[in-house]
Amino acid sequence: MTPIACHECDLLLMPLELSAARSQAYCPRCGARLYGCHHDRLEKILALTVAALTLLVTAISFPIVGLDIQGHYAETTVLDAAQALWREERGLLAGLVLLTTVLMPLFELGAVLWLVLPLWRGWRPWGFARVFRLLRLAQPWAMVEVFVLGVLVSLVKLSHLADVLPGPAMACFGGLMALLAALSVLIDPPALWQAWDAARPLPFAGGALRRFRKARA
Ligand SMILES: [Zn+2]
DSSP: OOOEEOTTTOOEEOHHHHTTSSSOEEOTTTOOEEEOOHHHHHHHHHHHHHHHHHHHHHHHHSOSEEEEETTEEEEEOHHHHHHHHHHTTOHHHHHHHHIIIIIHHHHHHHHHHHHHHHHHTTEEOTTHHHHHHHHHHHGGGOOHHHHHHHHHHHHHHHTTTSEEEEOHHHHHHHHHHHHHHHHHHHOOHHHHHHHHHHSEEOTTHHHHHHHHHHHHO
């Protein structure tokens, strides 16, 4: 059996000594919390992910900002902004805006749902390790906070040229930024692996894999 190291004082502990109750464990030397009840954590992750997905879809569908220049009113969404950049032959910038504010957050939230929803119901998700690795690779590319900061700076700079009205998407991106930060704290690899350990394999996963191998052979 592989020992677990306390993340605070590096004391090595055998999992058997810790997981008698399987709900929480504290380091006997320094008192640091080694893990807590994973079911509570999974519920919190799920609630935050559904809320974040709702905010992301709303943020994509509604205008980020409206400009009133001498009676002419114009407003734009993130997708319109990326399209405008594309038309102005700034394809790389358009791609980066789409990737960091829409595609990567969508992928991140989808991957979290894929991993956590079955675990919460007591099943092991298909391709857990692979999807988890992809999620950890994608996380640094979801940069909603950089986008929000960029929009705020441009709003201040534009405010003396035109009447600038922040749109509903701006508030949604603000909320999304906070939820993604909270999710990155809650998604703790040891806790998810512990939940995976306690879960059962999906009933059809083994059969599907055998059929796939048979078809390839
Ligand atoms: Zn310790």
